[in-house]
Amino acid sequence: MHDEREVTVLRLGHRPGRDERMTTHVGLTARALGAEGVIFPANATQSLETVADITERFGGPFDVELTESPRAVVRNWEGKIVHLTMYGERIQDVEAEVREAHRQAPLLVVVGAEKVPFDVYEAADWNVGVTNQPHSEVAGLAVFLDRLFEGRELEREWVDADRRVIPQETGKRVEPTDEE
């Protein structure tokens, strides 16, 4: 993934209580599947803490931050923008173009919670559907990142972890790392 620019995920909308797990899982999925960071709405403080805690224990680098204005993040983004939506162009039709653009410029990947305002559709360079069926921002993000990186994200090495999981055919094995 070294010949590529960074990928940041922006979560639009967060209903405290109701969206807590989904917002957290957007962050954890972004981290696990190769993004450099996630930006949550300002009221998603619990999700920020959980993602930061996982990064501290299982490694990074991965940035998690809050914004008072997700729409300003979109407006001011210096790079290309993908908005994931069931109404968008088919991922299989645009993925090569997005991959090529990602070699030149940082990518912002926007996912919604409830209804996404129309100006986001207009600001996006691509509105992308992972199927044109309704499902979830976590599923859409996972498939999108895997298509973007063509599987290379699965080989990622983690730094500054205090533990690592040793893959097992059966059972659980977690070992402390040697890193300080």
Ligand code: SAM
């Ligand atoms: N109905 C809402 C709207 O009009 O924007 C979307 C609600 S959906 C539960 C929440 C988010 O999941 C969406 O904003 C989108 O980012 C993502 N999503 C849902 N289905 C998708 C699909 N087929 N492809 C890509 N993203 C999808």
